[in-house]
Amino acid sequence: xxxxxxxxxxxxxxxxxxxxxxxxxxxxxxxxxxxxxxxxxxxxxxxxxxxxxxxxxxxxxxxxxxxxxxxxxxxxxxxxxxxxxxxxxxxxxxxxxxxxxxxxxxxxxxxxxxxx
Amino acid sequence: xxxxxxxxxxxxxxxxxxxxxxxxxxxxxxxxxxxxxxxxxxxxxxxxxxxxxxxxxxxxxxxxxxxxxxxxxxxxxxxxxxxxxxxxxxxxxxxxxxxxxxxxxxxxxxxxx
Numbered sequence: 001x002x003x004x005x006x007x008x009x010x011x012x013x014x015x016x017x018x019x020x021x022x023x024x025x026x027x028x029x030x031x032x033x034x035x036x037x038x039x040x041x042x043x044x045x046x047x048x049x050x051x052x053x054x055x056x057x058x059x060x061x062x063x064x065x066x067x068x069x070x071x072x073x074x075x076x077x078x079x080x081x082x083x084x085x086x087x088x089x090x091x092x093x094x095x096x097x098x099x100x101x102x103x104x105x106x107x108x109x110x111x112x113x114x115x116x
Numbered sequence: 117x118x119x120x121x122x123x124x125x126x127x128x129x130x131x132x133x134x135x136x137x138x139x140x141x142x143x144x145x146x147x148x149x150x151x152x153x154x155x156x157x158x159x160x161x162x163x164x165x166x167x168x169x170x171x172x173x174x175x176x177x178x179x180x181x182x183x184x185x186x187x188x189x190x191x192x193x194x195x196x197x198x199x200x201x202x203x204x205x206x207x208x209x210x211x212x213x214x215x216x217x218x219x220x221x222x223x224x225x226x227x228x229x
Contacts, residue, residue, distance in 0.1 A: 004160075033216065033217075035217075040222070041221055041222070042120075042209075042219030042220050042222050043207075043217075043219050044219070045216040045218070056216065091161070093161075104163050104166070105217065107153075107160045107162070108160055109159065109160045
C-alpha cells in the first residue's frame with residue numbers, strides 16, 4: 001500500500017467554478033477525514049466518515065461544500081461556486097478505529113486549491 | 117470548545133543540540149490523546165509522537181520525547197541531537213477518543229549546520 005493519495009495535487013480555478021477533489025485512503029482504514037489548511041496555519045477539521053457514513057461536519061463546511069464516501073472506500077470533496085476564500089490546501093487523512101482504541105492518522109500530501 | 121496553542125511561531129536549533137517546542141491546550145475532559153505531527157515542506161504530515169492522557173509516563177520515540185503536564189495542560193516536545201532532517205513545521209494536536217483532531221497553529225523549526 002502506498003499510503004493516502006489525493007488527486008489532483010494542485011487545482012487552479014476561476015471564482016464561481018466547481019471543483020472536486022478525490023482521496024484514496026489506506027485500504028483497510030475505516031475512517032476518513034477531510035481538513036483544510038491555509039498558509040501558516042494548522043489544519044482545520046471539515047468532516048469525517050466512518051465507512052460510508054458521514055458522522056460529523058464542521059461549521060466551516062458551508063452548503064457549497066459536499067463530501068461523499070460511497071461504499072466506504074475513496075472519498076470526494078466538492079466545492080461549488082468557489083470563492084477566493086476557498087483557496088487552501090485540502091488534506092485527507094485515514095485511520096483504523098477498532099477495539100484497540102484510536103489509531104494513528106495517516107495524511108495525504110494534500111490538494112492545493114487556488115481560486116482566481 | 118477545545119483549543120490548542122503553540123506560542124512559538126518559529127524556533128532555531130544548532131545541529132546536534134536539543135530544542136523544546138511548547139504546546140498548551142484547553143479541555144474539560146479527563147480522557148484524551150495528544151500528538152505531535154511533523155510537516156516537512158511540500159510533504160505530508162507524519163506522526164512524531166503520541167500521548168494518552170491516562171498515562172502518567174511521558175512518551176518517548178528515539179530522539180523525541182514529551183513533557184506531559186496534565187494539571188497544567190501542557191505538552192511540550194523535546195528533540196535531542198537535532199538533525200537537518202528535523203527541519204519542518206511541527207503541529208501539536210488534541211483529540212478525544214474517536215473524534216477529530218484539533219491542531220495548533222504550528223511551530224517552524226529551523227536546524228542550523
